[in-house]
Amino acid sequence: MARLTDTLVIDADGVYDLSDINDRLLLGLKSQMSEAEIHLLTSRLNESKRAAARRGDLRMPLPVGYVHDDENMVVIDPDAEVAAAVADVFTAFAATGSAYGVAGAFAGRRFPRRAYGGAWAGQIRWGRLTHARAAGILTNPVYAGAYVFGRRRTRQAVHPDGSVHSCTTELPREQWQVLLHDHHEAYVSWDQFLTIEAKLAANRTNAGARPPREGCALCQGIVFCGACGRAMQVRYQDRHPRYECSHSRHDHVATPWCGSVRADTIDEVVTGALLAAVAPNQIALALAAADEVTARHARAARAAGLAVDRARYHADRAERAFHACEPENRLVARSLEARWEARLAELAEAQAALAVQTSSRPDLPSPEQLAATVADLPTLWAAPTTSDKDRKRLLRTLLGDVTITPSTQDNTRIDIGLRWKSGATQQIQATRRRNATQLRNTDPATIALARSIGPDLNNAGLAAALNAAAHTTGTGHPFDTKAASNLRHAYRIASPATLTDGELTPRVVAARLKTSTSTVHEWLTTGQLPARRARGGHWAITFTPDIEAACQQRLAASGHIHRDTDNIDRQPGELSIAQTATQLGVKADVVYYRAHRGYLPTRRGTSGRRWVTLTPELEADCRHRIANSYKPPDHVKSQNPQPAERIAV
């Protein structure tokens, strides 16, 4: 630009005209050199910063709870309230086991925050402890007395809209540039810090973790479906929680054996297995094994110590040989020096191996301590003060997972597979609990007895007999007449005969007289046919030949009772009501209705019977009216039309 507009460029050393090639060249060279100089300066500054950090001297902003003292050392905040609040975060985590629990414990309590920048820079402000801050404090290694540099990395990133942003990512611990333990006074030990970190990772459900929850289903989070291999969920919908393989069903990958099972069925088995595993005799075995492990460690450590002694002897010998060599004999001296160095390297290696052996020695509790804890365990497990969450944590310390497989032969059986943390596995069979209907089923022995004595007794007698034999209903109550009746109905137990010899039901009588049952009922209700009421209100008719003959006579004399085949006083061309109904394709009721309303002219015969002369015009009119009349839908219509065709009105 300066070249195009003939502008001169001036710096401390001179004036440059950019239209001149020499000046352009000089300026280009100078800018390259200054770029290189900036790079060198930055590198030097960064390296000195890193060197200070490696010594633990680089001063960095401190989290709340720590301050720099007059000698630039990191110390716990002398403000007792601040220090107590920070210490209480770790105490609350030990009690609740989650960052949300810590935030909950601090509800209604103020928590300090150090302001960075702005008008309040460096000062303590008081506010609420949020979940994010609680998690930040719990995962900050500074509180474990560690000096850390390079825990995060910042990178510039160009967004799709062209804007440039810096994004910070947390690095894994092995990539931290500086980590100095015991740099300053700690709120928690480094081991506690690692435990907290592991617990928080186990709480991260969005990363697939299934931490113990508050519910009473003990295997929550460690229970798997044996049919499809996926994790089972806990459903607390009704009084009894269930483990169910619902994810597979939702994803349409469920097998026919994926299902659900009541949680207490599984929990009882698992609890029994756990308490059996930590029974005193099992612990005695475990202690014997632990003694063996300790002895093995001691032997390994002794071997490592001997290896160090031997390496030291070889190194000393190589050193003496090097010193004994004449300095003029350079070739020999050089090879002796190389050997000495190799021996020294071997010594360092052996010492490192010894350090690993001694540090990996497991800490075992004393046998007395263990025995006391184990003896108390069943009481502790059942104590009402022990929360379900604690039971689950205890369970998970020993048990890896539980796999539930329904038996393919018998759906009441379930195979429960236990995988212990020690690597041992165990298979236990359990029986499903019976559901509410099955629990209320009558005892098969009661049904058998009712079946044998029921046909000879009425319901009251049956109830009395069952009660006398100390049988109860499915719900545990004594039998009464209604219960006996229900039992008879449900299990199809025959009743004692209703009719005595020579007695008939109205239906049989009607069939014998070739008339309708309604006619017989009419006679029964008007007292024309003698009968008695049997059990349950049924009619029992003593149908002697005399009575049958009387009935036949009554039928023959009645003007109301007829058959379509009998054509008394029918005139040529006339149709009976039933014939008319058939011709019109309707029920006899419809024809009677039309006759009553006067739509269809009829003629009464001498016995009072109606006859219809169905002319084509009349038929067409009838069909038209029927077609246009309202008809109820089929399902509303009576299923049993009255046998009206046999009764003339």
Ligand SMILES: [Zn+2]
């Ligand atoms: Zn499944």
